[in-house]
Amino acid sequence: MAAPVTADPGRGLVVGIDVGGTKVLGVETDDHGRVVRTARTATPGRTATPGEIEDALSRVLDEVADGRPVAAVGVSAAALVGPDGVVRFATHLPWREQPVHAQLEQRWQVPVALENDASCALLAEQAHGAARGVDDVVMITVGTGIGGAISIGGRLVRGRQGMAGELGHQQVVPQGLPCECGLRGCWEQYASGNALVRLVAHTRPDLTAGPDVTAAARAGDGSARQAFASVGEWLGVGTASLIAVLDPALVLVGGGVSEVGDLLLGPARVAMRRALYAGDHREVPPMVQATMGPHAGAIGAAWLATGLDRR
Ligand SMILES: [Zn+2]
Known part of the structure; x- marks a missing residue:
């Protein structure tokens, strides 16, 4: 994250914007994090320039503001954001070594907070x-x-370059399944929506996306339920490693696949306890569903923009 933003919400509106691979979502929230106004637009496609992405953010900001003065803007981005406000890399956005924070402050002439989307979602939950x-x-x-995102002692763990919390790419199987990141055996190949689809490919080739498998599992389909049992087990085993390293008080599970609830979390909790170091000699942290929903990134960004001393 870049230089501290200070904003007085009394002087105007604070807007949170979440920019992901498919959409740009802007929100205005009340003091309890409830969304009172939204605006959205499609994220410009693969050939878009950084300027076109920033145009899309500006359109969403204007629509949420609707002519009212803006005091600060929080931006939650599906991107690796360095401590200097430079976006190092984003899988689905054209930002490469872009000084996004400085560009947005220059463009909007208000303080801007820029943070990784998973970190924003965790801030919203906290x-x-x-x-x-x-x-x-x-x-x-x-x-x-x-x-993923990690908070220790009430502070986000960002790492030296803002690259901490990429939980999905810890290697859990040497020479395992190839991952889109170029490595093999990454955790997300075994515990994700993509894993669900792979696991049902032989029995239910018609289920081509995570939400299809979720719907089938809810409807009682045996192979879809089996897939959730496997993904849940992998989720639990990987989580046990994170607990061994970080000793958190709480494990939150968010994202689309988690909406199925105990079909995923049930087997995950069992596997987590079984794989946990010193499980009989510690308080095992509860593993619970996140509650802020699909707007969590934008809500967390708005919260961040109201005062950076809280990070
Ligand atoms: Zn990977």
Whole structure:
């Protein structure tokens, strides 16, 4: 993250914007993190320039503001954000070594907070959701792949280059399944929406995306339920390693795949306990579903923009 942003919400509106691979979402929230206004647009496609991405952010900001003065903007991005506000890399956005924070402040002439989207989602959960009042939290976002964020002692763990929390790419199987990142055996190949689809490919080739497998499992399909049991087990085993390293008070599971609830979390909790170091001699942290929903990134970004001393 870049230089501290200070903003007085009394002087105008604070807007949170989440920019992902498919959409740009802007929100205005009340003091309890409830969304009172939204605006959205499609993320410009693969051939877009950085300027076109920033145009899309500006359109969403203008629509949320609707002519009212803006005091600060928080931006939650599916990207690796360095401590200098430079986006190093983003899988689905054209930002490469782009000084995005400086460019947005220059463009909007208001203080801007820029942070990784998973970190923003965790901040939203700590401010308003399932992790309220909890300082030591690991959040695992299970969607197409696995994202994550870590808070220790009430502070986000960003690492030296802002690259901490990429939980999905810890190697769990040497020479395992190839991952889109170029490595093999990454955790997200075994515990994600993509893994669900792979696991049902032989029996239900018609299920081509994670949400299809979720719907089939809810409808009682045996192979879809088996897939959730396997993904849940892998989720639990990987989580046990994170607990051994970080000793959190709470494990939050968010993302689209988690919406199925105990079909995933049930086997995950069992496997987590079984694989946990010194499990009989510690308080095992609860593994619970995140509660802030698909707007969590934008809500966390808005919360961040209201005062950076809280990070
Ligand atoms: Zn990987």
